[in-house]
Amino acid sequence: MPDNIYSVTELVGSSTKSIEDAIEQAIKRASKTIRNLDWFETKEIRGHIKEDKIVHYQVVLKIGFRYDD
Numbered sequence: 001m002p003d004n005i006y007s008v009t010e011l012v013g014s015s016t017k018s019i020e021d022a023i024e025q026a027i028k029r030a031s032k033t034i035r036n037l038d039w040f041e042t043k044e045i046r047g048h049i050k051e052d053k054i055v056h057y058q059v060v061l062k063i064g065f066r067y068d069d
Contacts, residue, residue, distance in 0.1 A: 005067045006038065014058045019045055022059040036066040 013026025023040070031037055044060035 006064045007067065008062050008064050009034070010043070010060065010062050012058055012060050014056065016056055019057050019059055022057045023061065026059065026061055027063065030063055034063075034065050036068070037063060038066055039064045 009030075011026050011030060013022035013024075013029075015021035015025055023042070027037065027040060041062045041064075042059055043062060044058075046058050047054050048056040
């Protein structure tokens with residue numbers, strides 16, 4: 001197995017559905033311009049409450065991607 005070099009970037013996903021959807025949307029969008037996505041880490045989770053209900057989720061992510069050889 002060769003050694004890999006990674007870069008890490010931070011992004012924020014958002015969704016009116018769920019935390020998981022916010023993460024999936026962020027990764028889906030990042031994959032359009034960044035190749036070799038390998039992992040993610042959640043840093044922050046927050047949301048917006050209106051009339052005692054959660055109406056919006058935001059998740060701050062770190063994503064790691066490998067450099068090409």
